[in-house]
Amino acid sequence: MSRIGNNPIALPDGVTVELNDNVVTVKGKLGELSQEIKEITVNIEEGVVSVARPSDSKDHKAKHGLYRSLLNNMIEGVSKGWTKELELVGVGYRASNQGQKLDLALGFSHNIVLNIAPEVKVETVSEKGKNPIVKLTSHDKQLVGQVAAKIRSFRTPEPYKGKGVKFVGEEIRRKAGKTA
Numbered sequence: 529m530s531r532i533g534n535n536p537i538a539l540p541d542g543v544t545v546e547l548n549d550n551v552v553t554v555k556g557k558l559g560e561l562s563q564e565i566k567e568i569t570v571n572i573e574e575g576v577v578s579v580a581r582p583s584d585s586k587d588h589k590a591k592h593g594l595y596r597s598l599l600n601n602m603i604e605g606v607s608k609g610w611t612k613e614l615e616l617v618g619v620g621y622r623a624s625n626q627g628q629k630l631d632l633a634l635g636f637s638h639n640i641v642l643n644i645a646p647e648v649k650v651e652t653v654s655e656k657g658k659n660p661i662v663k664l665t666s667h668d669k670q671l672v673g674q675v676a677a678k679i680r681s682f683r684t685p686e687p688y689k690g691k692g693v694k695f696v697g698e699e700i701r702r703k704a705g706k707t708a
Contacts (some may be wrong), residue, residue: 530691533592534637537577537600540607545599552599558667559647563602568595574578577603605667610691612676618691620684621658623652630662634683634693648675 539545541554547570553562567653568591571578577599581592604610616623622633630650632640644650644664648671651663662679676695685692687703694700 531593533581533589533596535581535596536595537573537603539603540587543579543607545603547572552602554599554602554606556603556608557608558606558669561602561606561668563598565595565597570595570599593657598607601669603671609648609667610669610672612664612672614676614679615663615694615696616660616662617685618702621661621683621693622652622654623692625650625652625662630679632682633672633680640682642679644675645671647671 533544540556546555550566550571551562551564553560567582567588569580569582570620571580577593579596579599581588590678601610616634618635620633620635622632627648628644628646630642630644630652632642634640647668648664648666651665653663655662661701664676680693680695683692685694685698685700687701688705690700691700
């Protein structure tokens with residue numbers, strides 16, 4: 529039994545959901561998202577969206593929970609938005625942005641300049657004595673996660689000193705160094 533798929537989704541104020549030929553479109557104050565849905569039925573009635581599956585096959589059970597989660601993320605995204613924060617841990621690691629261009633100094637011989645999608649708002653925070661923080665905000669959860677993973681991939685945290693680009697609140701597994 530799918531526990532996630534059976535939960536109905538309550539629509540917040542200002543969010544509309546439309547279903548046209550297996551494509552669900554969600555509109556809200558922060559933007560518009562659409563998702564194609566296969567083999568699963570979506571019911572929209574009086575401010576509640578519910579998802580139902582045609583049978584109890586393994587494939588239908590998997591898609592039941594998946595599409596319910598995707599719809600919930602879309603609805604939450606267009607009403608509240610999604611935010612990811614990345615922390616740059618290391619001596620001389622810096623971040624700055626000019627509009628949608630993110631400039632990262634991560635200990636390489638050159639700075640990394642990354643053009644970020646227009647749907648994602650980027651903001652950098654640099655305070656003296658603290659690690660620089662890059663804030664990514666958008667209505668699309670998948671896009672925010674993808675951009676954050678791309679930035680993190682430039683310098684993933686290493687286990688000995690913990691240097692690198694990590695998510696705020698992420699715990700890095702630390703290893704002991706050499707013993708003489």
